[in-house]
Amino acid sequence: MSGTVVQGAGKASGTSTRGVPGRPLLARAAAGAAGLTVVAALLGLVRDQAVARLFGAGHASDAFLVAWTVPEMAATLLIEDGMALLLVPAFSHALARRAAATEPGDPVRALVADTFPRLSAALACAGALLIAGAPRVVEVLAPGLEDPGLAVDCTRLTAVTVLTFGVTGYFSAALRAHGRFLAPAGVYIAYNLGIIGMTLALHSVCGVRAAAAGVAAGSVLMILTLLPAFVTLVLRRRVRAGERPAERDATAPLLGAAVLAPVVLFVVSRQSQVFVERFLASSLSDGAISHLNFAQKVAQLPMVLSMMICTVTFPVVARAMASGDREGARRRVERDLALAGTVVLLGTALVMGYAPQLVEVLFQRGAFDAADTAATAGVMRVYALGLLGHTLVGALCRPYFSAGRPTWYPLGAMGAGLLVTAGAGFALTGPLGVDGIAAANALGISTAAVLMLLGLGSRAVAVRVRAVALSLARPALAAAAAGAAGRLAAPLVPGAAVFSLAAGCLLVPTVFYLTARALGAPEAVHLPALVRQRFTHGR
Template sequence: MTTEQPLAAPPLTPHLPQQPTGDGGGPPAARRGFLAKAFGVTALLSAAGSALGLLRDLLLARYFGANQGTDAFLVAWTVPETAAPLLIEDAMAFLMVPAFSLALVLREEQPEGPDPVRQLVKATLPWMLLALSTLSAGAALGAPQLVELLAPGLADPELAVTCTRITAFTVLPFGVAGYLASALRAHHGFTAPATIYVAYNLGILALLLTCHQLWGVKSAALGVALGSLLMAGVLIVPFLGRLHSGKRRKAHRRGPVDRRLVLMPLAMLPVAAFTLTRQAQVFIERYLGSGLPPGTISHLNYATKVSQLAMTSAILVVTVTFPVVARALAAGDPTAARDRVEKDLGQASALVLMGTAFLMACAPSVVALLFQRGAFGAHDTAATAAVIRVYSFGLPAQALIGVMVRPYFSVRPVVRRADDPDTEDGGRRLLDWYPVAAMALGLLVTVAVGLAAAPRFGALALAAGNAAGITAAAALLLRGLLLRGIALRLPAVLGGQARLLAAALGAAALGAVAAALTANPLLSTLSGGVTVVLAFAALGAAFGAAEVRGPVLALARALSPRATRAAEGISSHGR
């Protein structure tokens, strides 16, 4: 166990009781029940959103295939693809979930006077709307230059410019949706935020289905704009309900203590820069892919969409637990935050490694089953499946980054208490930029691999550069989390990761054998997938991976409680 913390930050609010607060606090059993319910609701609605997103991609492939038209639309889709992680999934959440968590701690501690939550909204929402409107207008006006920068070798740049001007509108509603979703999650409200991608994809599907013959691929761009409006719309009423739900309780005043929240604008810069550098891998792929044969960008896009399905469950874990971590840090309890982060690292890795094993084993049959119809032919299937397998090497690192960066940015949120003077020295401020530096070094690896290998290996080289770069960045971020003052117990964490990786390798090998037994895409996917799941569960339990052994034992108890009790009795007697 390492205890080195040369730049460990002090607790943000040392005068508060060191215990989690809010709905996620209380006894461990109650907290687990809350997290389980939140995860269940989020998983169900997110699965519905993912299913609709998959249908969206199937229709894109069916109607438009993989050609210069879809390449043009996908370059335009770079705007919402960049805005979504920046304004919904990552940067906005990194900024606002810790900020609202601190405001909620103050609301509980200070039952009289101005509501800190409403104060935070008044201090942040107006300037955010102004900034988003400016960015949206700038992206639309600068569409020609943006297309030239992203894909200088594109076969149909005019179509890409038109689609980019349409998709530029999404910046404003995406930002509003991200802000409202962060506030709701900090309040431990997960249902409404989980519906946003259902609304988003319904908007896209509505225009794709009705207008694809009339407007061509531009119908997809218009659908993206409509879907972004629906995303923000479904959150407004729940947000207003939470905003006005704070009860003003009477309490004895302890003295003239200033508990206002003070906005720290500079804290936003490293968060935004990190998200942009993380998303820059897409820019690199589109830029280098535009000089390769037509359809390359489309193959990379379809491969990314399928590969990211393996990330869905892992992201759900940290989406639900992030407010718990942020609230613990806001209440001055870094130990609780560390314990939660260690659990998240194991659970997220278990989920994404099982998904990675499935993709390694079954990529050709999955792509054929999903996409091979209409304009999407056998050549496109083979090319996309090969890219998926290479991409999959970087999926575990993506999951780890998603877990690690959330508590990293929560240590120094975008607001602080007025009675907590900002006494951090320059070294700690410099640490705010550590994740940006880690991602920048990862991008250098991505560019180097892409430039060196793309002329010979094409899209496979770009996927390999992506995997290598994100893995390098994850290794650096693991070190940065320790420097930030969240003292992970590295031997235990790395040992758990190694056991899960060994189980995934074995499951992928056995799943590939099972998938090759039949040429039918559906049967191949089913046989390979079932084999991967069973093999991963058996090997993970055998290797002692707690994240696998726990669910396996729980399932065994449910199926055969008498045999399980007998086995546990024998084990206890032996001890």
């Protein structure tokens, strides 16, 4: 998203652009945040490997993964989508007022003083209620679970994340609005290290409860990772003697119920796909929930990397929307969708071609056997069909909520997608088992993505739907060709699965590149140049 356009708009409108990351800073932030995201993703795989090796894909891991629903929901609502969609525009607005110096006091500190104590108190109460109601929560999430008592214990341990993730998300949003992305990108490194450490240290004594305790410990480490930067950067300005505190601006994107409700309900409805999956999988044989989880964790890695593009540029979009630069916002959103879609489609091709090899290399050891590998790989290939939809939903929700005003359309689109997921899940789980659940997920999220793209122009940013569709169709065809080539070539490489996977990491990108070039897809052909241009020249 073009920093140059934002600055031009700011000058035209009289809005200060101080605090907008410059080109070198944005380039370094993007590279550094992407690097930390990769490290965190690798540690996440180590975490999942530890759980798979120690507990396999049986009732113990199923119980933990039901409890894992709590931090999954909390992370989406409080760290990533929900908190960011609310607070990045709010802090961006406060920073603009601080830079303009049009009022006494510090608008940023006033925003913190007005929101942080109430948010923390509300989240602490919600966490306490979750601890008390854990048996009922487990009963609702997974009524067919073999050992609900174990899941209840794990849920109570993970319930602390309702508070700790909320604080982490608050700090992260504030830092991102200030143009600081490294510390927020590093929180999941601390989180995963906490889980891995506690699991390895206590599993012989506490069983799978050690992993749940690690979730709680890791979430505290997340706060400690951000606290120094938050205090130094966000609260650094001292109020001069005799200066009055800043007053709350009624025109700012406030965090009242009118703005809060659409964002929260949208994020909950998006994450509710996981509830539907685990509800349906709990009635299948032991390990079904685990197979779904491990398949999603690996398949989502390309999506995580593609979403970093939108995460880094979201504060710039928020300021462009606030300054009225609609044309610049349109160009930036279209380019983000094309680039993020190309990245995730390349990853999708690798997953489709080499799912069994990926699962075998990453998880097949200890209690996780060859049968688990085959089941997880099958689920992964079906689930990968929805990766583009997941990426588009994550990217499209940002321009909808960038202006800080109420909008209910994303919730309606996501609700329609959730209905498709639930209906298809109930219809397909019987004949197809866990593969049917994964197919329902892909179908539902793709429905939501299409509806959000079609509605964006009239409600937020006037993107050209046909242009966006064309920019995604060509790399999608290239991904289909690359995935098919990988699937045909994978069994031909002799020896261990790691050798076949290594060959695939060369074959799939090569076929993807050649096919994209033949189709005339500039986003795929010039992807490295686009990444450099995107974060160094702002266009």
